[in-house]
Amino acid sequence: MRRKSLGVNAFLNGIRSILNLIFPLITFPYVSRILSVEGIGIYDFSNVYVNYFVLIAGLGIATYGVREGAKYRDNIKEMEKFANQIFSINIVSTIVAYILLFLSLLIFKSLSNYFSCILIFSLQIGFTTLGTEWIYTIYEDYAYITIRSIIFKILSIILLFILVRTPNDYLIYASITVLAGVGSNILNFMHARSFINIRLTTQINWKYHLKPILVIFASSVAVTIYVSSDTTILGILKNDYAVGIYGTSVKIYQIAQTLLSAIITVTIPRLAFLWGQKRLSEYRNVLKKVINFLSIFILPAIVGLIMLGKEVILIIAGNKYLPSVSALRIISVALIFSIFASFLTGCVLLPIKRENLVLRNTLITAIENIVLNFILIPFMSYDGASLSTVLAELSVVLLNAYSCSDIIKPIILKKASLHGIFDSIIGCIGIVVMCLMCEYGIQSIFLKVVISVLLSIVMYSAILILLGNEIALTILDRIKNDMIKFIKLK
Numbered sequence: 001m002r003r004k005s006l007g008v009n010a011f012l013n014g015i016r017s018i019l020n021l022i023f024p025l026i027t028f029p030y031v032s033r034i035l036s037v038e039g040i041g042i043y044d045f046s047n048v049y050v051n052y053f054v055l056i057a058g059l060g061i062a063t064y065g066v067r068e069g070a071k072y073r074d075n076i077k078e079m080e081k082f083a084n085q086i087f088s089i090n091i092v093s094t095i096v097a098y099i100l101l102f103l104s105l106l107i108f109k110s111l112s113n114y115f116s117c118i119l120i121f122s123l124q125i126g127f128t129t130l131g132t133e134w135i136y137t138i139y140e141d142y143a144y145i146t147i148r149s150i151i152f153k154i155l156s157i158i159l160l161f162i163l164v165r166t167p168n169d170y171l172i173y174a175s176i177t178v179l180a181g182v183g184s185n186i187l188n189f190m191h192a193r194s195f196i197n198i199r200l201t202t203q204i205n206w207k208y209h210l211k212p213i214l215v216i217f218a219s220s221v222a223v224t225i226y227v228s229s230d231t232t233i234l235g236i237l238k239n240d241y242a243v244g245i246y247g248t249s250v251k252i253y254q255i256a257q258t259l260l261s262a263i264i265t266v267t268i269p270r271l272a273f274l275w276g277q278k279r280l281s282e283y284r285n286v287l288k289k290v291i292n293f294l295s296i297f298i299l300p301a302i303v304g305l306i307m308l309g310k311e312v313i314l315i316i317a318g319n320k321y322l323p324s325v326s327a328l329r330i331i332s333v334a335l336i337f338s339i340f341a342s343f344l345t346g347c348v349l350l351p352i353k354r355e356n357l358v359l360r361n362t363l364i365t366a367i368e369n370i371v372l373n374f375i376l377i378p379f380m381s382y383d384g385a386s387l388s389t390v391l392a393e394l395s396v397v398l399l400n401a402y403s404c405s406d407i408i409k410p411i412i413l414k415k416a417s418l419h420g421i422f423d424s425i426i427g428c429i430g431i432v433v434m435c436l437m438c439e440y441g442i443q444s445i446f447l448k449v450v451i452s453v454l455l456s457i458v459m460y461s462a463i464l465i466l467l468g469n470e471i472a473l474t475i476l477d478r479i480k481n482d483m484i485k486f487i488k489l490k
Contacts (some may be wrong), residue, residue, distance in 0.1 A: 026157055027156075027157065027160050027173075027176075028248075028251060028316055028317065029315065029316050029317060029318070030160065030161065030164070031160070031164060031170075031173050032248070032316070032317040032318055032320075032321060033318050034164055034165065034166070034167065034169065035164075035167055035169065035170050035173065036167045037240070037241050037244040037245065037320060037321075038240040038241060038244065039167060039168070039170040039244075040170070040243075040244040040247060040248075041235070041239070041240030041241060041242075041243040041244035041247070042113065042114055042117055042170060042240060043117060043170045043173060043174055044231060044243050044244065044247035045114060045231065045232075045235045045240070045243055046114045046117035046118045046120075046121050046174065047121055047174070047177075048228045048231045048232060049111075049114065049118055049121075049232070050101070050118055050121035050122055050124060050125070051228060052228070053097045053098075053100060053101045053122070053125055054097070054124055054125050054128055055217075055220055055221060056093065056096065056097040056100060057090070057093050057094040057096075057097035057098075057125045057126075057128065057129055058090075058093070058128065058129075058217075058220070059089070059090065059093040059213055059214075059217045060213050060214070060215075060216030060217035060218075060219070060220050061086055061089060061090045061093070061134070061213060062133065062134040062137075063134075063216050063220070063346075063350060064086070064209070064212055064213050064216050065083075065086045065134035065135075065138070066134050066137045066138055067350055067351060067353075068082065068212075069082055069083065069086070069134065069135075069138040070138055073138050073139060076196060079138075079195075079196055080196045080197055080198070083132075083135060083196055083198050084198060084199055084200070084201040085201060085203070085204045085205060085209060086134075086209070087132065087198055087199075087200070088200050088201050088202070088204055089204060089209060089210075089213070090129050091129065091200065093129075094125060094126060094129045097125050098122070098125060098126075101118075101122055101125070105118065116171055117170065117171055117174050120171060120174045120175050120178060121174055121177075121178060123178050123182070124178055124181065124182050127178075127182035127183065127185040127186070128182055128185065130185045130186055130188070130189045131182060131185030131188045131189065132188060132189055132192050132198065133145065133185075133188060135192045135195055135196070135198070136188070136192070139195055144188075144191055145188065148184050148187060148188070149184075151184070152179065152180055152183055152184045153180055155179070155180075156176050156177075156179050156180035156183075157180075159176050159179070160173070160176050163176070164176070212353075212355060215355045215356060215358075215359050216350070216355050216358075216359075218359050218363070219345075219355060219358045219359040219362045219363075221366075222359065222362030222363045222365065222366040229366070229369055229370050229373055230246070230369070230373050230377075230385035230386075230388055230389055231243060231246065231247065231250070231385070233370070233373040233374060233377055233385075234246055234373075234377055234381070234382060234385050237374075237377050237378060238377065238381055238382075242381050242382050244321075245321060245323050245324045245327070245382050246324065246327055246381075246382035246385050246386070248313065248316070248317045248321045248324040248328075249313075249324040249325075249327040249328035249331055249382070249386065250331065251316075252305070252312060252313075252316065252328055253305075253328065253331045253332060253334070253335070256301050256305060256332075256335055257335060257338055257339065260294070260297060260298055260301060260335065260339050261339060261342055271283060271286055271287070271347050271348075271351045274286065275351045275352055284407075284410075284411060287347065287348070287407075287408070287411055288411050288414070290343065290347060291343075291408075291411060291412065291420075292420050292470065292471050293471060294339060294340065294343060295420040295421050295424055296420055296423065296424045296427075296464065296469065296471055296472065298335060298336050298339050298340075298424075299336065299424045299425065299427075299428050300424070300427065300428055300431055300456070300460050301335060302332050302333060302335050302336060303428045303431045303432060304431060304435075304452075304453065304456060305328065305329070305332040305335075306329050306332050306333075307431070307432060307435035307436075307439075307452070308435060308448075308449055308452055308453075309325045309328045309329045309332070310322070310325045311445050311448055311449045312328070312449065313325050313328060314445050315445060315446060315449060323382070324382065326383050326386075327382045327383050327385070327386040328386075330383060330386035330387055330390060331386040331389055331390065333390050334386075334389050334390040334393040334394075337390070337393035337394045337396070337397045338393045338397075340397050340401075341393060341396045341397040341400050344397065344400035344401060344403075344404060344408070345358055345400060348400075348404045348407055348408060349400060349403060349404055352404070352407065354403060354404065357400075357403040357404075358400070358403075360399075361396055361399035361400055361403060362396060364395070364399065365392050365395045365396040365399070366392075368391070368392055368395055369388055369389070369391075369392035372387075372388035372391055372392065373385060373388045376388050419469070419470075420469060420470070420471065422467075423463070423464050423467045423469040423472075424464075426463055426467065427459075427460040427463040427464050427467075428460070430456070430459035430460055430462075430463050431456040431459065431460055433459070434452060434455040434456045434459050435452045435456065437455075438451050438452040438455065439452075
């Protein structure tokens with residue numbers, strides 16, 4: 001099978017990530033002004049609550065499927081045998097997830113205020129399983145799901161502006177969110193048959209699959225706990241208003257996080273394939289490229305969010321969400337730790353089958369985050385939730401780095417990698433200068449953000465080029481070549 005360009009895959013996955021984030025980016029400024037802060041709080045709490053059961057249904061199968069399935073993708077017969085077993089296990093875990101969800105709604109009477117919203121979000125459980133997106137990841141095919149995302153996101157945005165009109169329409173907003181996120185997954189399942197004939201089977205090698213799946217699942221649970229426990233504990237210790245304020249900063253943080261993670265997602269199957277084939281030199285070369293790319297993109301994103309936090313909140317959410325500015329600035333720092341922790345987990349530890357260490361690290365971090373939330377939230381409210389996230393992400397990246405130091409140490413300590421980090425730090429000084437100039441020279445909030453971003457990009461790029469940054473010069477050469485080709489065509 002012809003190998004697809006990692007650059008093209010990263011671009012397509014980046015578009016898909018942007019589409020997944022454009023929906024809340026376009027819709028949230030609207031709904032935050034239409035719905036009450038309490039309504040947003042109910043929406044956020046219900047979404048987070050259902051995500052625990054989505055996790056149970058997922059059972060770590062997507063990660064395991066990509067890692068193991070990458071070895072079979074050139075052998076259709078073996079791939080079908082493997083995929084059918086994994087899909088069947090996924091169906092069983094989905095049924096278990098629904099049973100546990102409905103039991104929890106019967107047992108915990110305090111959830112009655114969220115009952116309807118939780119039921120709507122629960123549709124995500126079944127549709128995520130049917131989506132079988134791990135098959136598309138194995139075959140490195142992002143074109144179909146990107147096109148599908150465009151269609152459903154546009155449809156959902158149209159429905160939002162038509163149907164969400166009053167402060168009590170948060171249930172309609174939840175329904176549209178589900179439609180935008182997983183509504184088209186039945187089409188994914190049907191289209192997956194263009195790769196393999198996927199179906200249920202009773203011939204499952206439980207002994208072979210279950211242990212690594214459960215280890216990855218346990219790690220995913222721990223990750224979800226330290227990612228989502230802040231919202232859950234904030235809702236318990238404070239109120240829906242605090243959850244709504246914190247949820248605003250988290251949404252913006254997740255936008256940046258998802259965009260920056262696009263390159264990690266598309267390299268996982270390639271790295272798993274290279275490691276499985278014992279092509280270690282190529283494996284290390286891809287790792288080096290990913291580290292260098294991440295090094296020059298993460299820091300400017302953090303600095304930009306810190307410098308323009310107030311303006312971003314005002315544009316996206318409005319005046320009544322201004323208390324979330326400090327939470328956004330605090331949680332922005334977690335980006336660098338979060339992205340590199342995900343990189344070390346998905347691109348190094350899982351492909352080389354050190355999932356036991358991932359489990360250990362995430363369990364430690366999950367416990368730490370829960371303790372920090374109970375300590376910080378009573379005194380700092382949503383700012384405390386943000387700070388606990390930063391500290392938790394710092395811990396997990398340090399633990400992950402230690403767990404694969406034999407693999408990444410020779411790469412990170414190379415002169416080119418250190419040079420890239422230094423270039424990025426110097427470039428960020430230029431971003432601060434540009435943002436401060438716009439802060440005191442431009443009154444319009446929207447214009448201030450646009451000009452600040454444009455000038456920061458120009459300044460940051462110029463500094464990287466002047467410092468001879470390898471990635472920046474490569475991108476510059478590619479732009480020059482594309483322009484020359486375009487001129488010749490005309």
